[in-house]
Amino acid sequence: MKKIKVRKIGNSLGVIxxxxxxxxxxxxxHLMKKGEWLILDMSEAxxxxxxxxxxxxxxDFKxxxxxxxxxxxxxxxxxxxxK
Known part of the structure; x- marks a missing residue:
């Protein structure tokens, strides 16, 4: 599992x-929290x-x-x- 660092961005927190x-x-x-896990759902994106x-x-046709x-x-x- 790769570690990422949480950073302050204005009044919020962010990660790279x-x-x-x-x-x-x-x-x-979509962000979900399940217990100690944060899950980012990419399906809609x-x-x-x-x-x-x-x-x-x-x-192109239009x-x-x-x-x-x-x-x-x-x-x-x-x-x-x-041809």
């Missing part, structure tokens, strides 16, 4: 979490992040930011994009 936790800046996590990625993909196969071949042919 390693990137390996999979938490991203701006994520909103993961769902929201996935929804944002999917929505961005749909926006704003007609798509390419035809011929345009892709012209732009990316040298990288192996072929």
């Amino acid at each position: 979490l390693p990137r390996t936790t999979g938490i991203h800046e701006g994520d909103e996590l 993961n769902i929201n992040r996935a929804r944002a990625i999917i929505q961005k993909g749909f926006d 704003y007609n930011r798509t390419l035809t196969e011929d345009e892709m071949a012209s732009l990316l042919g040298k990288y192996g994009w072929h």
Whole structure:
């Protein structure tokens, strides 16, 4: 188990979490306390992040930011994009 240090941030307390936790800046996590354990629930943050990625993909179609196969071949042919 890795130790992290609690720090004073204004009138609150905070911790620095390693990137390996999979938490991203701006994520909103649910905090639960069970006995002596503090649990950060990331499930909603993961769902929201996935929804944002999917929505961005749909926006490409909505704003007609798509390419035809011929345009892709012209732009990316040298990288192996072929019909």
